[in-house]
Amino acid sequence: TMALADSAAEDDLSRLTSVYENMKAKDAAKLFEEMDPQFSAGFLGRMRPDAAAAIFAGMTPAKAYSISVILAGRNADVPTE
Numbered sequence: 001t002m003a004l005a006d007s008a009a010e011d012d013l014s015r016l017t018s019v020y021e022n023m024k025a026k027d028a029a030k031l032f033e034e035m036d037p038q039f040s041a042g043f044l045g046r047m048r049p050d051a052a053a054a055i056f057a058g059m060t061p062a063k064a065y066s067i068s069v070i071l072a073g074r075n076a077d078v079p080t081e
Contacts, residue, residue: 029058
């Protein structure tokens with residue numbers, strides 16, 4: 001069913017996020033440098049802040065900025081009331 005597929009996909013994303021969190025930050029940063037910013041933002045947004053910060057620190061400023069813009073804009077259209 002659709003619910004099972006969604007659950008399996010969520011499990012896969014959680015597992016992969018955990019793998020990236022537990023990598024050496026400099027190695028993870030190299031991988032994230034190669035990823036599309038939209039794709040990498042999905043993982044970085046799910047990570048513990050300390051793990052994401054260490055990975056951001058290893059990226060080029062331009063890549064870190066582009067991912068930050070995506071993350072910051074995710075909820076820009078959400079009503080506040």
